[in-house]
Amino acid sequence: MRYLPLTADDRAAMLGRIGAPSVDDLFRDVPAAARLSGPVEGLPLHMSEMEVERALSAMARKNLTATHVPFFLGCGAYKHHVPASVDHLIQRGEFLTSYTPYQPEIAQGTLQYLFEFQTQVARLTGMDVANASMYDGSTACVEAIFMARRVTRRAKALLSAGLHPHYVSVAKTLTHFTDDEVVASVPVLNEGAPGDDIAALIAAIDDETSCVVVQNPNLFGHVADLSELAARCHEKGALLIAVVTEAVAFGAVRSPGAMGADIVVGEGQSIGGGLSFGGPYLGLFACNHKHVRQMPGRLCGETVDAEGRRGFVLTLSTREQHIRREKATSNICTNSGLISLAFTIHMSLLGEKGLRDLAALNHARAVQVAERLAAIPGVDLLNGPFFNEFTLRLSVEARPAIRRMADAGVLGGVALGRLYPGEASLANGVVVAVTETQTDEDIDRLVAAYEEAVSC
Amino acid sequence: MRYLPLTADDRAAMLGRIGAPSVDDLFRDVPAAARLSGPVEGLPLHMSEMEVERALSAMARKNLTATHVPFFLGCGAYKHHVPASVDHLIQRGEFLTSYTPYQPEIAQGTLQYLFEFQTQVARLTGMDVANASMYDGSTACVEAIFMARRVTRRAKALLSAGLHPHYVSVAKTLTHFTDDEVVASVPVLNEGAPGDDIAALIAAIDDETSCVVVQNPNLFGHVADLSELAARCHEKGALLIAVVTEAVAFGAVRSPGAMGADIVVGEGQSIGGGLSFGGPYLGLFACNHKHVRQMPGRLCGETVDAEGRRGFVLTLSTREQHIRREKATSNICTNSGLISLAFTIHMSLLGEKGLRDLAALNHARAVQVAERLAAIPGVDLLNGPFFNEFTLRLSVEARPAIRRMADAGVLGGVALGRLYPGEASLANGVVVAVTETQTDEDIDRLVAAYEEAVSC
């Protein structure tokens, strides 16, 4: 019981002061039928640190890990190299074991990095302001849809077919209960612009439309100019919500803000975060000044203390549930604090130069890999423009091919069949992501794996 | 150049203030013949963090690591489980990147744990005082020999044959240059008491003897009562120096102090430290009050500050080289600060109960393993009393047998042939250490490995 400081003597002395005959007596309000007389049955007893370590390490060893094999998966989660100092700093007890900064006098450490984070995200997205983070990209996305309803007082959201299908699922789940209407369609692997449906979206915007949600680069890696779409949205009184799932793209691709987006949401895991089997991740959320009071989530703002020194506080909290109860903008009461800290530190280390260089390196290596794969007979590269991710059409069904590669120790991409299980038109498609982390040898093994996959 | 904050603009501005035309000009005092015009030849240029990580990980992967295979090596370095909190705490920047606490006002963190460490070590060894640590056990041992000369003004040290042969080597190396006399002999594998020569040592003490150095448990695992030896030393005016290389033994075996030792030195790596291929380790050094001014190394002492609050400082530093220069008690100017911190934290977590339980667990498992191995035909257990380490005599030469086991993924012990390469009488001997870290499966594999070794 290494985490419990009370000794038997302590417990006896404390019961004495309380005036209770036993600890059991303190639980006397529990209905007798629900009182357990001993440890819950069917569960093991306490273990030493070494035993826990052995048991969990044994589970961990059963997984094929990205650092140990050629690894080319993306589709909303990316492997990048994170400097060792990031993990060192976020493990400082003062960050790790601190609470939500509701007591600003003793939480300036957290509040100041949140202010730095908000500013970084605002600049990256090309927007005025960002919040202190959301759970992940998918929940940020649906919160943006709800925000658009609050702003426009309309309830119809058009979702691009290039939006991550899990994000579509999450939006559908929640809007089902809020009576919003969500319009989404199955993507088409257009040659040169897979998943692109911007022209169709432009055509579909009507006076009921609260927002158009478009991912850029989209799930298939396609990079589009959103300016015309933005203009059309604004003409019709709708908001353009841009989604970015690969934050490194901010270092190479024109920002959503510069293309006219009204809300930018995204997944920030690429910077500072790990793959971690899908969580915890980092929802990014940015908009312009005029909509800030409709924004969900926590916000950190600058102010002064009683001696006039600059300081930071959580602010505009009248939007939040712990104050507003049933009138809150959303029910969210946690952000991704420590993950946003990792993002902030990694982004501070990169700086503008580092982020641009990193993005350039990702893009250049992705172009190299795409060209090598495209040269394989039976493999077609579908993308025109892309950043660090692109879609291939194989001469064979992709999902079993990807599984076989994994069995052979190569994680070769995400088969579209995994994400769109019912869609025969997408079954031969696979999305390949390339970052700075693959070695030349990894790439050789990837190419060989694809050669084998399409030859059988 | 991620660790260098100066930009090209900074450098130009700074040269401007200095009034130097170039950085080269600042090196003008270097003789022209020794000035290099560019990077040193024959060496690679700077690498990214990821590249360094890859290169070093590749080297690390070429080693057989103790956590991944059945592991039973000891002889001065032991594998124990160290709680995760220990490594977490010693990595706090305030500990990791701090300096020797010469400015006590801003080094109370370091000084207070040194004071705690000194007290822990004094109590463990059964002595009055301990210093703030030495480089390792072997250097602590030779420093104790020098201290005995200062105390007794005699120069002949008797070294037990059960003392670690590397410690003997180190003592011989240094005393060669200081003109001390060191008497040491080759150990004999006595049945029941391998390496024990206490009776011979008692007989050999004479009026020239400054000290007797005896390791307990000795290299072969034998545990002896030193009381009679201590009495004889004191009768003859010599000091008894006890050496302990397995600090966990302090939790089970009567302390050297209780048996009459005058100086206790040891290797503290077992508590808080890792194997780390032999370093950095932790030299322990303790003695009684009357000899404290002859003690080498740093000492932390209690005092008060200008407001009367308790505080700690380095003290009695007139013994040290940075004050005394050529009159110092030794030339040591570093201790093993961070390793002593790890020791202190781990020992604080253990406490008396934890240390006793840990020692009892080590002992009991060692007894179990010894009995299983002794049951193998061709394997003789030589020890009577032992703690967690014992000596076997095999029917075959041990060193090649141990090498073959390693090739098969079992690290089965330390062959005496490795430590005493010239000694045919020891060639079949092997020392096996058992701690809390081996699983039952590890033990089964060890037994099988020995069965195979002696059967061929």
Place this chain on the structure above:
Amino acid sequence: LEEPLIFEIGDSERTGVDLLAPPKVASRLGGLEREPIGLPGLSEPEAVRHYTRLSRQNFAIDMGLFPLGSCTMKHNPRLNEKMARLPGFSDIHPLQPVDSVQGALELIDSLAHWLKTLTGMPEVAMSPKAGAHGELCGMLAIRAAHEARGEARKVVLVPESAHGTNPATAAFCGYEVENIPATPAGRVDLAALKARLGADVAAVMITNPNTCGLFEPDMIAISEATHAAGAYVYCDGANFNAIVGRVRPGDLGVDAMHINLHKTFSTPHGGGGPGAGPVVFSAALAPFAPLPFVRHTGTHFELVEEEQAHGRGDAHARSFGRMVAFHGQMGMFVRALSYIMSHGADGLRQVAEDAVLNANYVLRSLDDVMTAPFGTSGPCMHEALFDDHFLEGTGVTTIDIAKALIDEGYHPMTMYFPLVVHGAMLIEPTETESKATLDQFIATLRHLVARAKAGEVEHFKAAPHLAPRRRLDETLAARKPVLSWVPESIAAE
């Protein structure tokens, strides 16, 4: 020393990261190159120092007692951090083929097994990302269950003392929220509840132990009445720490309860997240739980996602859908399982006992000088509630006491919550505090009370004196929001 912002010390040309030079290729960005960003960079030495210094302006569990009622700030074992960083957990992608992540699925399944067994409930949804997200999950399942029966119930009953998230969640799910009053003993008024239950009520949202730190002795009766009315019982699991290992919510008739892994099971709060909020379900609600699910088939772990669930008449065919992009907070799952295995069934029971013992010790060591509104109704559970009657006439308020605690080296207790008590102070010591720490805390509070009663009101009003900042102007922050850095600091105005 004041710590500047990165925007004040960084430089867009400076970087703390070295990278390989990119190969030369023709850009395929389609002409959509990035415009200037305006991001400062720091070298590694500068970044380490900046964030180290910033961290030192925080208070944290590692520094002292954090007696924050209803938020369970307990020790965060370092083993858990180490385990979460095993590459086999931290470095796997959510969309890898399931054969390549069997250990990860095993971990999720193991934790799910513990949560179901500890709560005595047959199903658990692992994916919710935090407590409030878990509440949402539970309420969506309840709504889906009513929809499946073709019922459109409109009302959710919530006791006065509920967490703020409860009504927010119910409202978000499209329900009207009605309050249920409390008895003078601080419990749900069972009679009032029964009187209100009817065909329009979808659910009762209850917190048990409640926000006054008391166990609801009528809990089984509440559940029975709710079920009899065709409604479901949602239990806020924030206070599970008080009863874990001693009481199974399933035995109390609960239909859905979220579990804050960062409260009961000690995953770190991290300054406001990430959390994790798995939700356990009764048999009645289990079919509606969200996707994805891990399913163990003898020797293999499967991941049930959209295709399997809707494709083949699965147990999850009536799932209300997906709440998050992937499988939930894996990193938190590892930490929580590490914590749970370390304690075992016996240790978790001890957790509840020591948490309740510590809280009662604080209650009984202070109730002579502070006023405990429910002090006569028997033992509290894991938190001790005081009100501000004892401060009457002193001019000192609850918040002043809280801020004065900062100067003494403690985090303030929870203030002004629950709302049912005037000037509430809710103290939750948790089981990871020693008697010595509690004795010191008690002595400090007694001393502060004495000072308040001695008329030292100015000292309290100006507190904290010794923190990195004095009280901050929150009104200014809200009136003139400055939410991102601009070169001219408002402090300089």
Place this chain on the structure above:
Amino acid sequence: LEEPLIFEIGDSERTGVDLLAPPKVASRLGGLEREPIGLPGLSEPEAVRHYTRLSRQNFAIDMGLFPLGSCTMKHNPRLNEKMARLPGFSDIHPLQPVDSVQGALELIDSLAHWLKTLTGMPEVAMSPKAGAHGELCGMLAIRAAHEARGEARKVVLVPESAHGTNPATAAFCGYEVENIPATPAGRVDLAALKARLGADVAAVMITNPNTCGLFEPDMIAISEATHAAGAYVYCDGANFNAIVGRVRPGDLGVDAMHINLHKTFSTPHGGGGPGAGPVVFSAALAPFAPLPFVRHTGTHFELVEEEQAHGRGDAHARSFGRMVAFHGQMGMFVRALSYIMSHGADGLRQVAEDAVLNANYVLRSLDDVMTAPFGTSGPCMHEALFDDHFLEGTGVTTIDIAKALIDEGYHPMTMYFPLVVHGAMLIEPTETESKATLDQFIATLRHLVARAKAGEVEHFKAAPHLAPRRRLDETLAARKPVLSWVPESIAAE
């Protein structure tokens, strides 16, 4: 808040470690059971909090500028810590069969190659545990070389400005130490040195760049004269940071030099260790270097220990022996190699340049208000030396300035060293400080100088005001040594 000692909060029955129950066996301790120890134990929460709080009473590089001349306190990259913890390095035993540790030997050999190449010297002994241990190693090799020639030279010449360890080491090796005076320009007086050299001189111990922060322009001449007299040149490598990558000591005629991996190559100081002090040797001394050695034989790394060295006429047959139990500070080797590979030959050169640039910037930004004794003799190297003439008549002394710096958020500079200068202040910024940090430091020092000259002597005498402790009574500590805890604190007397 005051932090008690573990002996004041712990309990011998409490523990922060859980262990398996031991199997039941009959004791084989031979009746020598342990007597009572008197060790307090802490639960993990208590231990984490205690040591976290203690740490916060330290100053460290991570918190601010550490301008400590001759000690090179530079940034410690976190990558190095991560690399040292790779199980393949941290979890291998020094006596494993060499085939099972080929990667470890490769690492040692790689670092050895870098050190030899950067210094231009043919051999390196890796095992010395710290700088002073390295000095000992170098001097023992020198003595062994003289012994091998049958010479019993008795004298070592040491310049006045030497590190305190230099004479201590020479004396320890049985030598008489004689000082060599400095010139008014702060360099070794070459004529005086030449005059003293003779058949009784075993070695010259020199520091270059010297402790005044100046390069010895006559270094080659010093070496040549020393060698001509049959003696060896030992160079203290503490200041190698100033010239690494720009000057190879081998090109200056040095015979032995220790390298403080924790100075030049950034392994952390850790509050006083562990360090590492490999020693490079000239061809003349190489045969006498200590054991063990790593030797690369094409495809395999061998470890040369006693048996091989003495068994078969090896290059190491004349080794003076073993200095430590095992192979040296492996953990530090990993960190140093990680640092070195990160910088590369180009980056290390930049290190020296920026270190020297930063020091000259400080020198020239302060020499108008402080007095720089050698300010007119040209550029300094990596540290800027001031004396206390500028404080004359103020009543403020060097130590007062140093303690006042603490209140401003800096570690004091090195004080009263080197001894050749009155009231010396030796400032080494290192290359990992930014211009902004230096500008702030310079402004602070200028402000302090102004205050000193304005007569604020009381402020200085009482400094530090804002540190965890005011000035401590070192005399009391030495007069009544309390070196381990006793229940009655002397502070309570």
